[in-house]
Amino acid sequence: MATLKALAKEAGVSIRTINRVLKGQGYVGGETRRLVEAAVAKLGYRPNLAARSLKTAKSHIVAVLAFALDEPRVAALAALEQHLREAGYLVSVTFHFESKDDAQGARIVRELLGQNPAGIVLVGSGQHDPHHLRHVLPALLVPLVAARMPYVVLDPRGEPARACDAVKIDRGQGVREAVLFLARERGRKRIAFFGPTDDRTRLDGYEAALRELGRKPLLLAFPGLDVKAQREAGRQLALLPARTRPDAVVTHADPIALSFLAGLHDRGIRVPEEVALVGFDDRPAAALAWPPLTTVAQPSAEIGKTGAAILLRKIAGERPPRGGWSQILRTRLMVRETT
Amino acid sequence: MATLKALAKEAGVSIRTINRVLKGQGYVGGETRRLVEAAVAKLGYRPNLAARSLKTAKSHIVAVLAFALDEPRVAALAALEQHLREAGYLVSVTFHFESKDDAQGARIVRELLGQNPAGIVLVGSGQHDPHHLRHVLPALLVPLVAARMPYVVLDPRGEPARACDAVKIDRGQGVREAVLFLARERGRKRIAFFGPTDDRTRLDGYEAALRELGRKPLLLAFPGLDVKAQREAGRQLALLPARTRPDAVVTHADPIALSFLAGLHDRGIRVPEEVALVGFDDRPAAALAWPPLTTVAQPSAEIGKTGAAILLRKIAGERPPRGGWSQILRTRLMVRETT
DNA sequence: TTGTACGCGTTATCAC
């Protein structure tokens, strides 16, 4: 590969001059400039980034540590990458999907720190993993903070046990809007919630909305993340007499909504006529369901963009703004055919 | 960050000795070794990878260029990353989702080459993009080959117009197995195909299976990738008299199958009793559909693993084996409730 | 406006 020295020889000028032409700083004679540019084109010169990094003591790599990547997260990651690329950074991705082994996570963070990246991005866990929020994520943050490594967490899906700089989604607000939509636009009277109860973010929104409506919360028993059990829960709904049966169900996530929906179909309950249904996340499966699932969409592209912006400012050494770096983004209700 | 020099000072030995201890090559006195190890632990020494890359003229980065990332591809990418990580490489990812602009693709490849990565991985387009296979992908391969950059294409979803080293899926075989399963295990008599006809890979498998069965192909008119039109096609099926109506439909991909399924539901056609249905890819939406969709699964983890193996051997400078680097992997039929 | 020379941290060659 061509080096600056070879380039200087080819163009018959000094390295310093080449440098000025490439950086576009300072004045260079027009003829000299043309000579240099011709040499660059001829030799196909590319700066050696390792040498540059060594000299400037700056890494041009931002490391992403991903604990789960469903489609909304991939979209967020793509947006993040695009913005960081425009700022001159290369994005590396390390996958750590089996989050059960806490020690391995620590090892991976150590390895990432060993790469001396300019910053680190953590992309939160999959759907509903309290263990991750309470133990895994906080443990990983400690060495980052200790090393003063600029970092940002993308959508931790809940409240981590340790305060951190993150781009968050206002899930409570999303659920609240969905409930109010069902009550006001669709005239539903008995709006239930189906999902884990140890994640307060969505439940708070649900309860807030019911308070606004002057109604009592209606929590369907949630059997856990087992798909078959969730489908069975949908079937059970048919056993309730139509008069006391919920006429709308807001769920914790799209997969949960779709499993529940399958149970409703099994028993011939008509959706949305008898029971309306709302998911959360707007995964591809939601739009492809029958009927297409109304769901609360997270602003994936904005998550990535905001995360990139925060990270770049932290890398630049800016002081945190009042209230800290974290930002909370709004969701959007995607109305389809289950409501 | 601690350097070798600081380490040498701390341990009271020369840099060369430190190096021997860290690399474990040559003999070092036991006492000296302990001294060095203590210093490493105390200063938290991490080798500067930029300096190492500069000296060894080897990059430790493998660049991935992704044109689309649905869940099966993310799984493949995760497997690829894990294997490359074990081999000491860092995986960078560049997203290029808007593949319409061919010039931008070329620019991104130029930029990636500018990073001087050890190798490059191309992760193929989304579902059914003939333009990508005929023009975009071949155009991107040219500079890679010209620069003698080790590369591998992960699952190009069809046959690119230009021969390339790739991990491929035997889609034809997958479709063939699905058809034979429907005929032999499920006793279906009129098995139709629903999907684009300009992609021969799946159609060939379909036709081969029907030949084996001594039957005539039955191609449903395909309206293109518009979801609503696909759903309408499902509705149209109801208009056919039950005696001539297909009793099974094999489709080109899961999203297409699910849109078609919605149309069947709209008209009250029972699945699988009246019409069986098979998808392709095993996306999350397939398992979450009602009824859960039988589909042909691609071996995502194996795709990633195989891709990593090929790339590592190309990076190591091995000569291509007889028949070239490319490998074709088998699919697996996931039998669920639509058959 | 242009040229020279040094140092970044690592690796590896060469003497001792």
Next chain:
DNA sequence: GTGATAACGCGTACAA
């Protein structure tokens, strides 16, 4: 066994 030391390619202070 161990210690100096040169070189990788780039960026820039300093000199001309």
